[in-house]
Amino acid sequence: MSQMFYRYSIAVLALGTVVVVAACLRPSVPRHEATTEETPAPPNSAVVADARLKKGMAYADLREIVVAGGWKPLIDPTCEANVVGTDYRTTCKNAPESVACHICDDLPELSSCSGDAYCGMHFSRGPERLHVVAYGDFSDWNAKGDKSQFSVSEWSFAK
Numbered sequence: 001m002s003q004m005f006y007r008y009s010i011a012v013l014a015l016g017t018v019v020v021v022a023a024c025l026r027p028s029v030p031r032h033e034a035t036t037e038e039t040p041a042p043p044n045s046a047v048v049a050d051a052r053l054k055k056g057m058a059y060a061d062l063r064e065i066v067v068a069g070g071w072k073p074l075i076d077p078t079c080e081a082n083v084v085g086t087d088y089r090t091t092c093k094n095a096p097e098s099v100a101c102h103i104c105d106d107l108p109e110l111s112s113c114s115g116d117a118y119c120g121m122h123f124s125r126g127p128e129r130l131h132v133v134a135y136g137d138f139s140d141w142n143a144k145g146d147k148s149q150f151s152v153s154e155w156s157f158a159k
């Protein structure tokens with residue numbers, strides 16, 4: 001009887017470990033998306049979108065293409081700290097007019113920007129992920145065409 005109880009205890013412990021590990025490996029849920037329903041992407045959607053994306057194009061033009069294609073911004077809850085700095089609350093309290101203090105709300109897909117003007121943005125559509133790197137003045141994120149000072153450097157798709 002005690003041997004059977006021992007085996008049962010080991011099985012329960014192993015199952016609990018698998019559940020905890022699986023929960024830890026699950027990707028974090030974005031804090032906000034326009035919809036909670038995930039729609040499956042068409043089979044070659046990344047290839048179709050990729051044909052329309054061009055290095056050097058205005059970020060606003062890329063954004064328009066991907067949003068029209070059903071991509072949703074993935075919101076990074078650490079965006080403010082990544083863009084403004086870890087003391088962003090104090091910084092933005094002292095300089096509320098700063099574009100950097102509002103950019104994470106204006107550009108919800110923004111994750112971070114480096115000191116040398118490269119910024120990373122993330123989108124999702126169903127199981128697909130799109131990572132975009134843009135370069136320049138992020139306050140110009142919504143300027144289209146040749147007028148933009150915020151242009152696409154690279155992008156990549158993943159599942």
